[in-house]
Amino acid sequence: DTEVTQTPKHLVMGMTNKKSLKCEQHMGHRAMYWYKQKAKKPPELMFVYSYEKLSINESVPSRFSPECPNSSLLNLHLHALQPEDSALYLCASSQVRLGQGTYEQYFGPGTRLTVT
């Protein structure tokens, strides 16, 4: 099974709302990722968790707050977003390789976020 699930599929929120995106995988992967994809652009990395610890934050604004409560779950908490944050948010997971090399990443279907 190479499935990564994400909920919700679509989300519309106002600039004063607080919402959360959820990602789940049951492949035993210990690295999980959040990517952001604007329309007609490639995905861009936001955060990486390795063994439930934040290992990479690509200078993402603090209105995006990631959380990895256990090895299967990854959340992205959203607060005071701006209309320009509207995008497709993709979650991915992979095994962790120590030292050189990385393993294949598997992506979820994404959450399409609209900020009004």
Place this chain on the structure above:
Amino acid sequence: GIQVEQSPPDLILQEGANSTLRCNFSDSVNNLQWFHQNPWGQLINLFYIPSGTKQNGRLSATTVATERYSLLYISSSQTTDSGVYFCAVVKGGYGGSQGNLIFGKGTKLSVKP
């Protein structure tokens, strides 16, 4: 940082035609993946191919790591092959960023019936 360039940016084919998509990268890589993004946004894994050649049905891919390029071949194209094809890499070397996939801008493929 590492640069990933894909060509062509757009490609229109008649059903049944063959095509080759190219991905050039500017530094050594630990990981190279090809994805197909369907109209609903799902990124579908096609190949994990940091080096060598792989085949899966009508698709095949070759990565020549020493020359810093990868090719994706699509044979006997079908309308369901339409979408955007992305090449993505992780920079190589010990201690390279864990899983930091850098995507090219993609090739948008349209297959006409």
